[in-house]
Amino acid sequence: MGRLFDIIMRIVTIIAMIGLLGSYTAPYVNPNVFYFSSLLGYTYHYLLIVNIILLLYWIARWKKIAILSILIIAAGYPLITTYYGLNPQTVPDAPHDLSIMTYNIQMLGIGEKDAPAKIENYINNSNNDIVCMQEFPQREASFKKFPAYPYYHRNRDVALVSRYPIINKGVIKFDKGHSAACVYGDIAIGKDTIRVYSVHLESYRLGKNEQQIYKELTSGNTQNATQGVKTISSRLVTANRNRAKQAQIIKDHMLQSPYPVIICGDFNDTPISFAYHTLSEGMKDCFIEKGRGLGNTYIGEFPSFRIDHILHTPTLGTVSYTRDTVKYSDHYPVQSDIRF
Numbered sequence: 001m002g003r004l005f006d007i008i009m010r011i012v013t014i015i016a017m018i019g020l021l022g023s024y025t026a027p028y029v030n031p032n033v034f035y036f037s038s039l040l041g042y043t044y045h046y047l048l049i050v051n052i053i054l055l056l057y058w059i060a061r062w063k064k065i066a067i068l069s070i071l072i073i074a075a076g077y078p079l080i081t082t083y084y085g086l087n088p089q090t091v092p093d094a095p096h097d098l099s100i101m102t103y104n105i106q107m108l109g110i111g112e113k114d115a116p117a118k119i120e121n122y123i124n125n126s127n128n129d130i131v132c133m134q135e136f137p138q139r140e141a142s143f144k145k146f147p148a149y150p151y152y153h154r155n156r157d158v159a160l161v162s163r164y165p166i167i168n169k170g171v172i173k174f175d176k177g178h179s180a181a182c183v184y185g186d187i188a189i190g191k192d193t194i195r196v197y198s199v200h201l202e203s204y205r206l207g208k209n210e211q212q213i214y215k216e217l218t219s220g221n222t223q224n225a226t227q228g229v230k231t232i233s234s235r236l237v238t239a240n241r242n243r244a245k246q247a248q249i250i251k252d253h254m255l256q257s258p259y260p261v262i263i264c265g266d267f268n269d270t271p272i273s274f275a276y277h278t279l280s281e282g283m284k285d286c287f288i289e290k291g292r293g294l295g296n297t298y299i300g301e302f303p304s305f306r307i308d309h310i311l312h313t314p315t316l317g318t319v320s321y322t323r324d325t326v327k328y329s330d331h332y333p334v335q336s337d338i339r340f
Helices: 002-024 036-042 044-061 065-075 077-083 115-124 140-145 208-218 225-254 274-280 286-290
Strands: 098-104 130-134 151-155 158-162 166-172 181-189 192-200 261-266 308-312 317-323 334-339
Touching (some): 002 036, 002 044, 044 077, 077 286, 098 115, 098 192, 098 261, 130 261, 140 151, 151 166, 151 181, 158 166, 158 181, 158 192, 166 192, 181 225, 225 261, 225 274, 286 308, 286 317, 286 334, 308 334
Parallel strands (some): 098 130
Antiparallel strands (some): 130 158, 151 158, 166 181, 181 192
């Protein structure tokens, strides 16, 4: 019986190792070429935990397979640092030149009676110099709710507000049928000018039907599991493919910028994704530089991931990174202090 259990555990371990290795490919394989890698990317966090548990089991058993397990987990260390902040506590009020925040405000907190006022007060009193917002109400009058920021730019559901003058601004255009939006502004801060992008990449478009399917699956109701998994997977794949295209369009525009760049917003994608990798390549991620812990930013109906990001060109420096766990929206706001 003990030998049979050992064989089963080895099979489980090998499957878990293969799955983890597959998830490592998600940032590098375009989902428009091979979509399955992008789906494995969602499982990275769980596969890593499973592999660590299995590693501890084999270490306790003093088996050589533990060495292979260590090597496979270690091979993904660069991805671990994008998912788990390993930095010490940042120094409060350290010298910096700019404070910036990104916040998906969920149309000013749909569904909560007092959420709009809370979000408005929170942003106006945040002491940030620039705020990038997603799911921003598509009304010009909405900017009057943020008197602390006299300069602004908006397109569709993304907005950029600033205490400093926006000397040039524009819109990134995507293919028809895409739900993504992106604006940018060249902002003059003293003698310096930076280009800031506020972005909201393609959402998964998971409605009430998909939410119900997810609840049934997670509650153990597997009666329609196969069809449910197919339905949700199809939505994920479509969104992943669209975001890959959108990220490349934005990246091409960023590479033409005459100024240092900060891009932030709701990417709708984790760090273990092709879209994130495209936008972050050659950039610094404020979370990786100064973040701690998991840093999950989405708090809606589906599993929580870090999908809201702040990236900047390496010529700028990250002084601090903060995720504030206020629950006025289905996302947490993310803030960072930057030095020039």
